[in-house]
Amino acid sequence: MNLDFSQIVPYIPFMLEGIWVTLKFVFFAIIFGFILGTILALFKINHVRPLRWFADAYTSIFRGTPLILQLMIIYFAVPQLTGYDITPFLSAILAFGLNSSAYVSEIIRAGINAVDRGQTEAAIALGIPYRQRMTDIILPQAMKNILPALMNEFITLTKESALVSTIGYLDLMRRAQVVGADLYRNFEPLLFVGVLYWLMVMGLTIIGRLLERRMSVSD
Template sequence: MDTGFFIKYYRYFFNGTMMTLAISFLGVIFGSLVGVILSLMKLSNNKLARAFSSAYIEIIRGTPLLVQIYLIYYGLPMILPMDLGRMTLGTIAVLLNSAAYIAEIIRAGIQSIDKGQSEASRSLGMSKSMTMRYVIIPQAVKNILPALGNEFITLVKESAVLSVIGIHDLMYNADTLRGITYRPFIPLIYAAIIYFIITFILSKLLRIFERRLEASDKSI
């Protein structure tokens, strides 16, 4: 392995890694907010809300992220006549994609809570919205945190396709180095190593977190 190459161009890899992590983190955070709304719509008694949520989730999960990125990148500026910037458009595409998967995670988490707790809360005079906000969702969040961690790890890898719209993430910078150094494999090898290190560390941290959650549940 040519370590001199990495030392010489480490800023490309570092800056690209920071961009990849930033977009993935924002995608999970804002995707979770949208996912909560979609999951509540899917669980609501409103047929229109359920239909919209179900259609959105099925369409997003049934089409490639690359296609969604192109649609947002070229389509959104036509609807909103303003310069949003590549990173903003890329992040929007990622969070809208992530929201569909997170919505299903949250829905499963909500449905995993014993219905008796909802009935008990309602018997105490709490409304349905208050029960969901103060009783159900806090418990569901604890159950779905490991799944959200997995979604973040997935986004770190899948965000590599954002390089097609010129976002200077890890993959884009690796391709840039391939062009300026005329070395087609070395930049890709280092990029693969960095992706692996990130996902490996995150996976280990997630397992530690899951074990602590299990230990706290047993101690209650």
């Protein structure tokens, strides 16, 4: 089969470093996407029509266009329009965060709408302000319901992070390509980083299950 994994041994530290490089931008993209997605979800259930229209239009645009197109626009078009030489790291955070927020907003909106309406009516009857009502009553209950969907979105984001290799960011995928080009052997490094991606996804899956179990115990 012409396979020789011994040739990639000297490159293993180089490829392992890609785990931290990948997780670093994924972490910031998740935080950014979750915060923006929460804001958009609140816009969607708001009675102010312009806010609902903006949130719906935003979601339509970012869910209706390919993620790689959004990444290319941010990395290549932003410097053309603004003169600012944006880095691959910042481009990755913005593209993945903006894209993820569109999906997160729908997940959170669905979670909020799934909360028993009686909770809201009781809070209004008690005179609890809107902000406190959302942060202390509605959102905590919604988060318990949508945690599996949120973790699935974060896992998807981690897998799709390989797209940043197209803009030269030295993530796991890009490092596998570099090693493959250096050795003129692509299967071994690609298989190796494939295992690393699988391990990261399994780690996130375990964390998600632990969080679900902990939140169910606290009920």
